[in-house]
Amino acid sequence: MAIYSISDLEKLSGIKSHTIRIWEQRYGILRPKRTDTNIRFYEDEDLQQLLNVALLNRHGFRISKIAEMTREDLAEQVSQVSNFKFELDAQLDVLTLAVIEMDEIKFSRIFDNHVEQLGFERAMLEVVYPFMEKLSLLWLTGSIKPVQENFITQLIRNKLIAAIEKEPLVSDRKAPKFVLYLPKDEQQELSILFMQLLIKRRGFQVVNLGANLALVDLKDACDIHRPNYVFTVLSETFNREPLQRYLANLRAAVPGSQLLLTGYLMASQHTANLENTTILPSLDDTLQFLEGLKQ
Secondary structure, three states, X not given: OOOEOHHHHXXXXXXXXXXXXXXXXXXXXXXXXXXXXXXXXXXXXXXXXHHHHHHHHHOOOOHHHHHOOOHHHHHHHHHHHOOOOOOHHHHHHHHHHHHHHOOHHHHHHHHHHHHHHHOHXXXXXXXXXXXXXXXXXXXXXXXXXXXXXXXXXXXXXXXXXXXXXXXXXXXXXXXXXXXXXXXXXXXXXXXXXXXHHHHHHOOOEEEEOOOOOOHHHHHHHHHHHOOOXXXXXXXXXXXXXXXXXXXXXXXXXXXXXXXXXXXXXXXXXXXXXXXXXXXOOOHHHHHXXXXXXXX
16 A cells, blocks of 8 residues: 655645645545654545545536545546546546556546547547656656556557557558567567557558567568668666667667667667667657658
8 A cells, every 4th residue: 555645645636735735624535644753644545535536626526515425426426527528637637546446447438538539649649648657656656556557558558559450551562661679678568559550550661579679680570671760769677788889789780771769768868879870859759750751
């Protein structure tokens, strides 16, 4: 069970600490516990309660009315408003609750509604990615357990794979070809799957070699496919060898392809110029690069 301070609740819910205290004192929304040294703290149920309250309050419910609801009534109202269209902060609250409660229905209501309104790509960019940033805060406070993180990762992974399967195979052999892979110990599978979708939707050929790929295997695949571009992600989890040495070996393994490199390490560390290599510091840079190829 995670333990939260009131500042943790503010970060996770977007409700100011001052407001949380007023809601406690005036309406009894939360009842914090105290340590032996009289320090206030909150538990998982308190976070879940506050997220539900914040969601309904953003959706127009008066806090005095929310305070009169039982926990069952509160959960029922949250379930109903999850079917409606509302502001991004409220959507992120629902998605956060879906993680904490491991509730696939709640997650799918928000995600599927946005896919219907915006299309899959914009739903990922405008809802899922901001949500993943918020999820990182849950990790920092220790409020997300590994099983909960795995749960939501698998849901998003399944959505991405289904969207990739819906896109037709590219039959134009003259279209630019991309090979995607992740090095050993790199954990960014969702990023590589989303990149596969982006490339495929733009009419380019793409081969996803998956995770934990050794450079010798990458070389074999590129000898067969002879791709125009090789894309990978290098984040803080990559620590098998010095970055500069790995990049030099990567460049030697695929001499005829342009390297496309993204991830935290590429954005934060200085690397010597590599021939025929493009650094994509952010998702926006990646999208601009793909759009430039289309034009």
